[in-house]
Amino acid sequence: MTMSDTPTPELTGGALKRQLGRALRRQKLRALMLVAPLLIFICVGFLMPIVSMLVRSVENNIVVETLPQTITALESWDVDSTELPPEPVFRALVADLQVAIENRTALNLARRMNFEAAGWTTMMRRAQREMPDWDLETDGPFRERVLDLHRDWGALETWRSLKAYSSPYTTGYYLAAVDLTMVSGHVEAVPDNQALHLMLFWRTAWMSGLICFMTLILGYPVAFLLANIKERHANLLLILVLLPFWTSLLVRTSSWKVLLQDQGVVNQFLVWIGLVADDNRLTMINNKFGVIVAMTQILLPFMILPLYSVMKTIPPSYVRAAKSLGANDWTAFWRVYFPQSVPGIGAGAILVFIMAVGYYITPELVGGPSGMFISNRIAHQWYVSGNWGLVGALGTILLLAVLVLYWVYDKVVGIDNVKLG
């Protein structure tokens, strides 16, 4: 090979960038191939469900798909009017329902409208029995016949909500998720006896915050001990901290049930030493207290581990330096050691709080009605009511709330200051 005498021309601007891009392409491709399985898994198992949840929370096809002619006919009817819709609307309704009954979609519509106002299932069952026999050409007018089927067809509310939910998208689920409802085109608060979600959101937030604080109070000394004793002892202690991880969550929660119930270990002991009267045992389960105790214990390792890994990186020479400069034990800790452990507190607090906000099993088992979290409500809406739209809306609000918190946290503490190890 002979060396060329002319020097290699120096590339500038875009040309150099392209060359660099070409040189790195293979490397990037290979890196992408390595992460591809995880990437695909995340897309299928994480992103798609979230997108589907977002879609479900606003989707409202069922009304317009089941009653297309009725919705068209309703367009000229004013929601604020005190008159029932005119005959053509009723005729369109009969036509639509005849098709829906044949296609077996009428009850789906009833289930959907039931989320807004009760009674639709009965209305629809009656219609299913009578309407298929009616002849659209000869049996009119239909207004009186429909009103005879069920008196609710004569209620203005029925038609108002039908019109309100006639578009393919709706904000109704979100309104319901924050205890509001759409009445005659106006947003109103639901009656107090039905308002539940805001209270549950608030309870979930403050109880998660309290649990987070409790894990910090209990976990900080443990993490400090772990980081400052001999390796051999630290490993043993670490195993004790991790032990709960190797036990099923269900088992741990159930064992709290055993401990805290009326005839449980704690109450028996308190009665035995005479601190509590036998007929006046403490209620420590199926309420907030039980949830806080059980969740604090269950989430404790998630606080201890980030704290420990940060504390392990703090050299003991800092505290020694502080003492040699004249600080007593407390000042050395508070002004020198503690500020350097803050990144660990941040990491632990975020981890515990976010996990607590979405917790389900423990509040379900030891919470009772007063210790219920928002996720229990979401689960209830899902498998008892089948209201997927509301489930989506509640879930989305929960997700957004966590994202907003994360953002605020980043502004205040700075996410760069968070260390998991």
Next chain:
Amino acid sequence: MSQARADGFVVFDRVQKSYDGEILVVKDLNLSMPKGEFLTMLGPSGSGKTTCLMMLAGFETATHGEILLDGKPINNIPPHKRGIGMVFQNYALFPHMTIAENLSFPLEVRGIGKSDREAKIKRALDMVQMGAFGNRRPAQLSGGQQQRVALARALVFEPELVLMDEPLGALDKQLREHMQFEITNLAHNLGITTVYVTHDQTEALTMSDRVAVFNDGRIQQLAPPEDLYERPANSFVAQFIGENNKLDGTVETINGDKCTVRLDDGTLIDAQPVNVSKAGERTRVSIRPERVESNPDRLARDAHLVEAEVLEFIYMGDTFRFRLRVAGRDDFVMKYRNAQDQRRLSAGDKIRIGWRPEDCRALDA
């Protein structure tokens, strides 16, 4: 020791230390320092020098014996009440505070008012030429600058005693030499008593008034740098300080401050008896490479000469270095200054070497 106890500013009196209750890390340490002295504790790692420093600072407790500071026993005084300034190995500047806040810390915990604090901080930073850096954070400074700040922080509350634990270990060679000079100057100008720990013998020799050479939990020799190099008290010190040739043999004759030693291969050499007292004793003699003479004309007429063969010649710029085979050993080193009149030997040359008796010390075997 009682006299020293009365005189010394810092006194270790029969101090012992064990971490596990089985092995003594420090065995019977006796040391007395006058006020204003710069004393270096030098030794290989694990020799007990850092433990001694930590006992003085109050982070370790002596298992036996007493440590006195200015005549008062300090065994039971916690570290924050001892008022001793300390510079740590990796500086231990608080990363979440600015330089000024770092310096302010020891003044705040002493309850000194704001204006006084500011004046003292400014004076301390100016002293180490870091006056312009008060608002920076430690991470924004170079190693050398952090070193200066650590020094300023240890001095800002005007302690009478300052401890330094290998403070220059993390710096590069040039900066280290510069800082050695600055630290000694500062210490002498301020009249501070300084205890300096290092494993770097050059540092110990250039900086200190006296050096305590540690090994195996004991002070092997406590002497000014010159004595240490010229007159090592035992073979450990001779080996540890500077380069050194060692030859094993038996004392043949002793006559006052001169003796002859019969090496194990039968060669007879001149030496000065240090740790030997009578003929027939085993000994290990030590000769500095630069004191070996290959020109017999420069030695006394009756000096014993030794046959040697040049094995290797190493050019080192300012010096020439020769590896020789002497008395059956291949690691004998001879050093010349690089001067016009020096002859260059090459591998394979057979020469005769010798030395003045006072340059060859007959030590413990």
